[in-house]
Amino acid sequence: MRTSRLRLRYLFDRYYSKTATPKERDELFAVINAGATDDELSLLIRQAWDDLKPGDAPVFSIDKTNLILSNILGAEEPGKQAKDHKNIFLWAKIAVAAISLVLLTFGAYNYLRPKHPVQQGQIVKVKRPHNDALPGGNKAVLTLANGKTIILDNAGNGTLAKDGSTLIKKTADGRVIYNTSALATVNTAPTTNTITTPRGGQYQVVLPDGTQVWLNSASSLSFPTRFTGKLRQVEITGEAYFEVTKNPLMPFNVKTNKANIRVLGTHFNVMAYDDEVTMKTTLLEGAVDITSGTFTARLKPGQQAQIKKSGQNAVIDNVDVDDETAWKDGIFQFREVGIDAILRQAARWYDVQVAYNGKIPDRKFTGRISRNVKASVLLDILRYTGVDLKIEGNEIIVL
Structure with missing residues (x-):
C-alpha cells in the first residue's frame, strides 16, 4: 500500500x-x-x-x-x-x-x-577510479615482537600467531583478538605488539584484558601481549576509540606524544594526529585523568580535554560526543x-x-x-x- x-x-x-x-x-x-x-x-x-x-x-x-x-x-x-x-x-x-x-x-x-554481500574485513580489490578516490576499509599491519609482520587484510581468519601463552586470532568480522591462557605464569614474559593502520585503513583489536580499541586511519597502537604488574600501558599515534575493561587493581594508561591518559574502566576517544593543532580526548563514560606537562584535568562524561601545540590547554564542557566518535561507526x-x-x-x-x-x-x-x-x-x-x-x-x- x-x-x-x-x-x-x-x-x-x-x-x-x-x-x-x-x-x-x-x-x-x-x-x-x-x-x-x-x-x-x-x-x-x-x-x-x-x-x-x-x-x-x-x-x-x-x-x-x-x-x-x-x-x-x-x-x-x-x-x-x-x-x-x-x-x-x-x-x-x-x-x-x-x-x-x-x-x-x-x-x-x-x-x-557489492552485488554479493561482503564480510566486514574482507578486501575487495577495485581499480582506483579516474579523478576520484575510493573510501578506506579494514586494513592494517600487525608487527610482532620478533619483527615479523602480518598484513591483516590479506590474512585468513583463525589463529595468526602464538606469543608465549597468548593466541592471536583474526575473526570473521575483521577484528584481531588476543587470548591469554589462564595457565600463564609470571615466568611467561609478555612482549610488545603493534597494529598500524595506513591512510585509507581502519581496524579493531581486542586486547588481552578484553579492552576493545578501534583504530582510525594513519594510526598505531602498541601494547603488551599480556598485562602484568600494576599498570596496563598502551601507546597510540593518530586516533583511537577505547572501551576499557574495568580493573581497579590495574589502571589503564594511554600514552601519546602529547599526554598521558589514566583510566580504570571507561569509554573515550583520543585524537592525536601530528598534523592537527589540537589533541582531543573526549569522554563518553566513566572518568579519565589527563596529564600533559604541568596541565592536569579529570574529565567527566561529555567533557573534552584539548591539548594545543600553542600550550593553551583547556577542558570543554557539553561536547557532542557523537561528533567525535562518528568515524568508528x-x-x-x-x-x-x-x-x-x-x-x-x-x-x-x-x-x-x-x-x-x-x-x-x-x-x-x-x-x-x-x-x-x-x-x-x-x-x-x-x-x-x-x-x-x-x-x-x-x-x-x-x-
Missing part, C-alpha cells in the same frame, strides 16, 4: 528531530527505497527549512546502510554568523539544489554496493568545522593529498555523511556551499 503524504511527513519529522523509533526509521528507509517522489521529498525539505529556529544547523545525513535525507546540508553564510531566521533561510536554496544530489547519491550508493560528522579540518580527515580516509590554490575558504560547515562513499560525493556536497574544488589523480585541489 502506498504510504500517505501525511504518514511520510510524520516519519520524516520523527527522524529529523531524532525521536524516531527503530521501527519508524526502518519504515522511512523503506518508503524512500520504494520511491518517494521528488515532489514529496522536496516538500519535506522546504518545510524542514521553514521550521528552523535561529541558530539551527541543518545537516545532510547518510545512514550506515541507506543514504537518506534527514536534515539537509548546512553552512553559515561566508564571513557572517547566521543571526536571524532570514539569514538562515537564504541558505534554503542550497537544500533545493541538494535534492538532486541526494537522489543521485542514493542511486550511486546502491550502485556501488562509518560516518563523517562535522559541526561548525572549517574546510581545512574536513579535508584533513578526508585525506587520511581516501589516501589523497590536499592542495590550496590561494587562501583557505573562511567558513564553517555542519554535516553528516557516510564514509562509505567515494571522495567525489563528499566534494560534491562541499561544492553546493560554494567551495570550488576538484580531485585530480591523488590530490584534492581547493581553487
Whole structure:
C-alpha cells in the first residue's frame, strides 16, 4: 500500500528531530527505497527549512546502510554568523539544489554496493577510479615482537600467531583478538605488539584484558601481549576509540606524544594526529585523568580535554560526543568545522593529498555523511556551499 503524504511527513519529522523509533526509521528507509517522489521529498525539505529556529544547523545525513535525507546540508553564510531566521533561510536554496544530489547519491550508493554481500574485513580489490578516490576499509599491519609482520587484510581468519601463552586470532568480522591462557605464569614474559593502520585503513583489536580499541586511519597502537604488574600501558599515534575493561587493581594508561591518559574502566576517544593543532580526548563514560606537562584535568562524561601545540590547554564542557566518535561507526560528522579540518580527515580516509590554490575558504560547515562513499560525493556536497574544488589523480585541489 502506498504510504500517505501525511504518514511520510510524520516519519520524516520523527527522524529529523531524532525521536524516531527503530521501527519508524526502518519504515522511512523503506518508503524512500520504494520511491518517494521528488515532489514529496522536496516538500519535506522546504518545510524542514521553514521550521528552523535561529541558530539551527541543518545537516545532510547518510545512514550506515541507506543514504537518506534527514536534515539537509548546512553552512553559515561566508564571513557572517547566521543571526536571524532570514539569514538562515537564504541558505534554503542550497537544500533545493541538494535534492538532486541526494537522489543521485542514493542511486550511486546502491550502485556501488557489492552485488554479493561482503564480510566486514574482507578486501575487495577495485581499480582506483579516474579523478576520484575510493573510501578506506579494514586494513592494517600487525608487527610482532620478533619483527615479523602480518598484513591483516590479506590474512585468513583463525589463529595468526602464538606469543608465549597468548593466541592471536583474526575473526570473521575483521577484528584481531588476543587470548591469554589462564595457565600463564609470571615466568611467561609478555612482549610488545603493534597494529598500524595506513591512510585509507581502519581496524579493531581486542586486547588481552578484553579492552576493545578501534583504530582510525594513519594510526598505531602498541601494547603488551599480556598485562602484568600494576599498570596496563598502551601507546597510540593518530586516533583511537577505547572501551576499557574495568580493573581497579590495574589502571589503564594511554600514552601519546602529547599526554598521558589514566583510566580504570571507561569509554573515550583520543585524537592525536601530528598534523592537527589540537589533541582531543573526549569522554563518553566513566572518568579519565589527563596529564600533559604541568596541565592536569579529570574529565567527566561529555567533557573534552584539548591539548594545543600553542600550550593553551583547556577542558570543554557539553561536547557532542557523537561528533567525535562518528568515524568508528562509518560516518563523517562535522559541526561548525572549517574546510581545512574536513579535508584533513578526508585525506587520511581516501589516501589523497590536499592542495590550496590561494587562501583557505573562511567558513564553517555542519554535516553528516557516510564514509562509505567515494571522495567525489563528499566534494560534491562541499561544492553546493560554494567551495570550488576538484580531485585530480591523488590530490584534492581547493581553487
